[in-house]
Amino acid sequence: MRKQIAAANWKMNLTIKQGEALLDAIIAQPHSLGADQQVVFAVPFPYLAMAQQKVEGKNNVFIAAQNCYSKKSGAYTGETSVEMLQSIGISVVVLGHSERREYFNESNQLLADKVNICLEYNITPIFCCGEPLDIREAGTQNEFVAKQLEESLFHLSAEQLQKVVIAYEPIWAIGTGKTATSAQAQEMHAHLRAVLAKQYGEEVAANTSILYGGSVKAGNAKEIFSQPDVDGGLVGGASLIADEFVTIINSLK
Numbered sequence: 001m002r003k004q005i006a007a008a009n010w011k012m013n014l015t016i017k018q019g020e021a022l023l024d025a026i027i028a029q030p031h032s033l034g035a036d037q038q039v040v041f042a043v044p045f046p047y048l049a050m051a052q053q054k055v056e057g058k059n060n061v062f063i064a065a066q067n068c069y070s071k072k073s074g075a076y077t078g079e080t081s082v083e084m085l086q087s088i089g090i091s092v093v094v095l096g097h098s099e100r101r102e103y104f105n106e107s108n109q110l111l112a113d114k115v116n117i118c119l120e121y122n123i124t125p126i127f128c129c130g131e132p133l134d135i136r137e138a139g140t141q142n143e144f145v146a147k148q149l150e151e152s153l154f155h156l157s158a159e160q161l162q163k164v165v166i167a168y169e170p171i172w173a174i175g176t177g178k179t180a181t182s183a184q185a186q187e188m189h190a191h192l193r194a195v196l197a198k199q200y201g202e203e204v205a206a207n208t209s210i211l212y213g214g215s216v217k218a219g220n221a222k223e224i225f226s227q228p229d230v231d232g233g234l235v236g237g238a239s240l241i242a243d244e245f246v247t248i249i250n251s252l253k
Protein backbone atom coordinates (compact mmCIF):
# COMPACT_ATOMS: atom_id res chain seq x y z
CA MET A 1 0.00 0.00 0.00
CA ARG A 2 1.46 3.37 -0.93
CA LYS A 3 2.02 6.07 1.69
CA GLN A 4 -0.09 9.22 1.99
CA ILE A 5 2.28 12.08 2.80
CA ALA A 6 1.93 15.68 3.96
CA ALA A 7 5.32 17.27 3.25
CA ALA A 8 6.18 20.80 4.32
CA ASN A 9 8.79 22.65 2.29
CA TRP A 10 9.92 25.68 4.25
CA LYS A 11 12.21 26.75 1.37
CA MET A 12 14.49 29.64 2.47
CA ASN A 13 12.19 30.98 5.16
CA LEU A 14 12.16 31.49 8.95
CA THR A 15 14.80 32.08 11.59
CA ILE A 16 15.67 29.14 13.83
CA LYS A 17 13.48 30.54 16.63
CA GLN A 18 10.54 30.84 14.25
CA GLY A 19 11.21 27.35 12.89
CA GLU A 20 11.33 25.85 16.38
CA ALA A 21 8.10 27.58 17.36
CA LEU A 22 6.39 26.38 14.18
CA LEU A 23 7.49 22.78 14.70
CA ASP A 24 6.46 22.89 18.36
CA ALA A 25 3.02 24.24 17.46
CA ILE A 26 2.43 21.55 14.83
CA ILE A 27 3.83 18.66 16.85
CA ALA A 28 1.77 19.70 19.88
CA GLN A 29 -1.45 19.00 17.94
CA PRO A 30 -2.87 15.53 18.45
CA HIS A 31 -2.42 13.75 15.13
CA SER A 32 -3.52 10.22 14.70
CA LEU A 33 -1.36 9.25 11.77
CA GLY A 34 -2.27 5.90 10.28
CA ALA A 35 0.40 3.34 9.43
CA ASP A 36 0.25 4.49 5.79
CA GLN A 37 0.43 8.21 6.58
CA GLN A 38 3.56 10.29 7.01
CA VAL A 39 4.44 13.89 7.78
CA VAL A 40 7.69 15.36 6.45
CA PHE A 41 9.29 18.72 7.21
CA ALA A 42 11.88 19.86 4.65
CA VAL A 43 13.71 22.53 6.60
CA PRO A 44 16.76 24.69 5.78
CA PHE A 45 20.14 23.00 6.34
CA PRO A 46 21.09 24.91 9.52
CA TYR A 47 17.89 23.70 11.21
CA LEU A 48 18.10 20.01 10.32
CA ALA A 49 19.69 18.86 13.58
CA MET A 50 17.32 20.94 15.72
CA ALA A 51 14.29 19.64 13.80
CA GLN A 52 15.52 16.06 13.84
CA GLN A 53 15.83 16.19 17.63
CA LYS A 54 12.29 17.51 17.97
CA VAL A 55 10.72 14.64 16.02
CA GLU A 56 12.96 11.91 17.44
CA GLY A 57 10.80 8.96 18.46
CA LYS A 58 7.67 10.30 16.75
CA ASN A 59 6.15 7.67 14.51
CA ASN A 60 5.84 8.50 10.83
CA VAL A 61 7.26 12.02 11.18
CA PHE A 62 10.44 12.76 9.24
CA ILE A 63 12.78 15.67 8.68
CA ALA A 64 14.05 16.17 5.15
CA ALA A 65 16.82 18.18 3.55
CA GLN A 66 15.81 20.38 0.62
CA ASN A 67 18.79 19.30 -1.49
CA CYS A 68 22.03 17.32 -1.39
CA TYR A 69 25.08 16.96 -3.60
CA SER A 70 25.68 14.13 -6.05
CA LYS A 71 29.22 13.28 -4.85
CA LYS A 72 30.18 11.28 -1.79
CA SER A 73 32.65 13.76 -0.30
CA GLY A 74 35.56 15.97 -1.22
CA ALA A 75 36.45 19.47 -2.33
CA TYR A 76 32.96 20.79 -3.09
CA THR A 77 32.82 23.94 -1.01
CA GLY A 78 29.34 24.82 0.15
CA GLU A 79 27.78 21.47 -0.68
CA THR A 80 26.24 18.86 1.63
CA SER A 81 26.67 15.11 1.16
CA VAL A 82 24.09 12.45 1.87
CA GLU A 83 26.54 10.84 4.27
CA MET A 84 26.50 14.05 6.32
CA LEU A 85 22.71 14.04 6.30
CA GLN A 86 22.61 10.39 7.27
CA SER A 87 25.04 11.03 10.11
CA ILE A 88 22.53 13.35 11.79
CA GLY A 89 19.61 10.98 11.24
CA ILE A 90 18.07 12.49 8.11
CA SER A 91 16.41 9.91 5.87
CA VAL A 92 14.54 12.03 3.30
CA VAL A 93 15.77 14.56 0.71
CA VAL A 94 13.75 16.72 -1.67
CA LEU A 95 15.34 16.61 -5.13
CA GLY A 96 14.78 18.55 -8.33
CA HIS A 97 12.43 21.19 -7.01
CA SER A 98 11.60 23.55 -9.88
CA GLU A 99 13.34 26.38 -8.03
CA ARG A 100 16.57 24.36 -8.03
CA ARG A 101 16.10 23.43 -11.67
CA GLU A 102 15.53 27.08 -12.60
CA TYR A 103 17.91 29.04 -10.35
CA PHE A 104 20.67 26.45 -9.96
CA ASN A 105 20.51 24.82 -13.39
CA GLU A 106 19.81 21.33 -12.09
CA SER A 107 19.44 19.03 -15.07
CA ASN A 108 17.68 15.68 -15.34
CA GLN A 109 21.13 14.04 -15.53
CA LEU A 110 22.43 15.71 -12.38
CA LEU A 111 19.22 14.69 -10.65
CA ALA A 112 19.71 11.09 -11.77
CA ASP A 113 23.10 11.19 -10.01
CA LYS A 114 21.54 12.71 -6.88
CA VAL A 115 18.82 10.05 -6.85
CA ASN A 116 21.50 7.37 -7.12
CA ILE A 117 23.54 8.62 -4.21
CA CYS A 118 20.44 9.00 -2.01
CA LEU A 119 19.43 5.42 -2.69
CA GLU A 120 22.97 4.21 -2.09
CA TYR A 121 22.72 5.69 1.41
CA ASN A 122 19.17 4.49 1.96
CA ILE A 123 17.75 8.00 1.87
CA THR A 124 14.30 8.51 0.35
CA PRO A 125 14.28 11.05 -2.47
CA ILE A 126 11.15 13.12 -2.95
CA PHE A 127 11.67 13.67 -6.66
CA CYS A 128 9.96 16.80 -7.99
CA CYS A 129 8.70 17.20 -11.54
CA GLY A 130 6.34 19.60 -13.26
CA GLU A 131 5.84 21.77 -16.29
CA PRO A 132 6.13 25.54 -16.79
CA LEU A 133 3.17 27.60 -18.00
CA ASP A 134 4.17 27.70 -21.68
CA ILE A 135 4.29 23.90 -21.82
CA ARG A 136 0.86 23.68 -20.17
CA GLU A 137 -0.51 26.22 -22.64
CA ALA A 138 0.96 24.25 -25.55
CA GLY A 139 -0.75 21.13 -24.18
CA THR A 140 2.47 19.08 -24.06
CA GLN A 141 2.69 18.74 -20.27
CA ASN A 142 2.26 14.96 -20.27
CA GLU A 143 5.30 14.37 -22.51
CA PHE A 144 7.34 17.03 -20.67
CA VAL A 145 6.83 15.51 -17.22
CA ALA A 146 7.21 11.93 -18.45
CA LYS A 147 10.62 12.93 -19.87
CA GLN A 148 11.72 14.26 -16.46
CA LEU A 149 10.90 10.87 -14.95
CA GLU A 150 12.51 8.92 -17.79
CA GLU A 151 15.78 10.85 -17.68
CA SER A 152 16.20 10.97 -13.91
CA LEU A 153 14.55 7.77 -12.68
CA PHE A 154 14.16 5.12 -15.35
CA HIS A 155 17.70 3.79 -15.02
CA LEU A 156 16.63 2.49 -11.58
CA SER A 157 15.60 -1.09 -10.92
CA ALA A 158 11.98 -1.69 -9.87
CA GLU A 159 13.19 -2.32 -6.33
CA GLN A 160 15.01 1.04 -6.25
CA LEU A 161 12.14 2.94 -7.87
CA GLN A 162 9.81 1.85 -5.09
CA LYS A 163 11.96 3.78 -2.64
CA VAL A 164 11.33 7.05 -4.51
CA VAL A 165 8.46 9.42 -3.77
CA ILE A 166 7.35 11.60 -6.69
CA ALA A 167 6.00 15.12 -6.28
CA TYR A 168 4.17 16.67 -9.23
CA GLU A 169 4.33 20.45 -9.03
CA PRO A 170 3.06 22.44 -12.00
CA ILE A 171 5.39 25.46 -11.93
CA TRP A 172 2.57 27.85 -12.81
CA ALA A 173 0.82 26.87 -9.56
CA ILE A 174 3.78 27.32 -7.20
CA GLY A 175 3.44 30.27 -4.85
CA THR A 176 0.99 31.90 -7.24
CA GLY A 177 -2.23 31.10 -5.44
CA LYS A 178 -3.26 29.46 -8.72
CA THR A 179 -3.88 25.81 -7.85
CA ALA A 180 -4.32 23.14 -10.47
CA THR A 181 -7.91 21.98 -10.21
CA SER A 182 -8.30 18.64 -8.51
CA ALA A 183 -9.27 17.26 -11.93
CA GLN A 184 -6.03 18.62 -13.49
CA ALA A 185 -4.00 17.14 -10.64
CA GLN A 186 -5.74 13.77 -10.93
CA GLU A 187 -5.26 13.72 -14.71
CA MET A 188 -1.49 14.26 -14.44
CA HIS A 189 -1.09 11.87 -11.51
CA ALA A 190 -2.96 9.15 -13.41
CA HIS A 191 -0.73 9.83 -16.41
CA LEU A 192 2.43 9.54 -14.30
CA ARG A 193 1.20 6.32 -12.76
CA ALA A 194 0.54 4.96 -16.25
CA VAL A 195 4.06 5.97 -17.33
CA LEU A 196 5.46 4.15 -14.27
CA ALA A 197 3.27 1.11 -15.00
CA LYS A 198 4.55 0.93 -18.57
CA GLN A 199 8.15 0.93 -17.39
CA TYR A 200 7.89 -1.03 -14.14
CA GLY A 201 4.52 -2.82 -14.15
CA GLU A 202 1.20 -2.15 -12.44
CA GLU A 203 2.28 -3.22 -8.96
CA VAL A 204 5.24 -0.85 -8.72
CA ALA A 205 3.11 2.00 -10.12
CA ALA A 206 0.34 1.29 -7.62
CA ASN A 207 2.85 1.34 -4.75
CA THR A 208 4.51 4.65 -5.67
CA SER A 209 3.39 7.72 -3.75
CA ILE A 210 2.76 10.73 -5.99
CA LEU A 211 2.31 14.02 -4.12
CA TYR A 212 0.79 17.18 -5.55
CA GLY A 213 2.40 20.59 -4.95
CA GLY A 214 1.34 24.09 -5.93
CA SER A 215 -0.69 26.41 -3.69
CA VAL A 216 -2.04 23.61 -1.51
CA LYS A 217 -3.69 25.12 1.55
CA ALA A 218 -6.09 24.20 4.33
CA GLY A 219 -9.05 25.16 2.19
CA ASN A 220 -8.27 22.93 -0.81
CA ALA A 221 -6.19 20.05 0.60
CA LYS A 222 -9.06 17.67 1.27
CA GLU A 223 -10.47 18.05 -2.23
CA ILE A 224 -7.07 17.59 -3.91
CA PHE A 225 -5.97 14.69 -1.67
CA SER A 226 -9.27 12.91 -2.24
CA GLN A 227 -8.35 12.27 -5.86
CA PRO A 228 -7.55 8.58 -6.34
CA ASP A 229 -4.03 9.09 -7.69
CA VAL A 230 -3.03 11.96 -5.38
CA ASP A 231 -1.20 10.69 -2.31
CA GLY A 232 -0.83 13.90 -0.34
CA GLY A 233 1.05 17.11 -0.99
CA LEU A 234 4.33 19.01 -1.00
CA VAL A 235 3.37 22.31 0.56
CA GLY A 236 5.27 25.59 0.51
CA GLY A 237 3.62 28.77 1.78
CA ALA A 238 0.84 27.12 3.79
CA SER A 239 3.34 24.92 5.63
CA LEU A 240 4.72 28.03 7.35
CA ILE A 241 1.46 28.58 9.23
CA ALA A 242 0.84 26.01 11.99
CA ASP A 243 -2.96 25.87 11.79
CA GLU A 244 -2.90 25.66 7.98
CA PHE A 245 -0.43 22.79 7.95
CA VAL A 246 -2.23 20.93 10.74
CA THR A 247 -5.42 21.05 8.68
CA ILE A 248 -3.46 19.84 5.66
CA ILE A 249 -2.10 16.89 7.68
CA ASN A 250 -5.62 16.08 8.80
CA SER A 251 -6.75 16.13 5.15
CA LEU A 252 -4.67 13.06 4.26
CA LYS A 253 -6.78 10.10 3.23
Ligand SMILES: O=C[C@H](O)COP(=O)(O)O
Nearest residue numbers: 009174175214215236237
Ligand atom coordinates in the same frame (compact mmCIF):
# COMPACT_ATOMS: atom_id res chain seq x y z
O1 LIG B 1 7.56 22.70 -2.54
C1 LIG B 1 6.47 23.27 -2.52
C2 LIG B 1 5.93 23.87 -3.69
O2 LIG B 1 6.87 24.60 -4.40
C3 LIG B 1 4.63 24.56 -3.52
O3 LIG B 1 4.79 25.83 -2.97
P1 LIG B 1 3.46 26.66 -2.58
O4 LIG B 1 2.64 25.74 -1.74
O5 LIG B 1 3.95 27.86 -1.86
O6 LIG B 1 2.77 26.97 -3.88
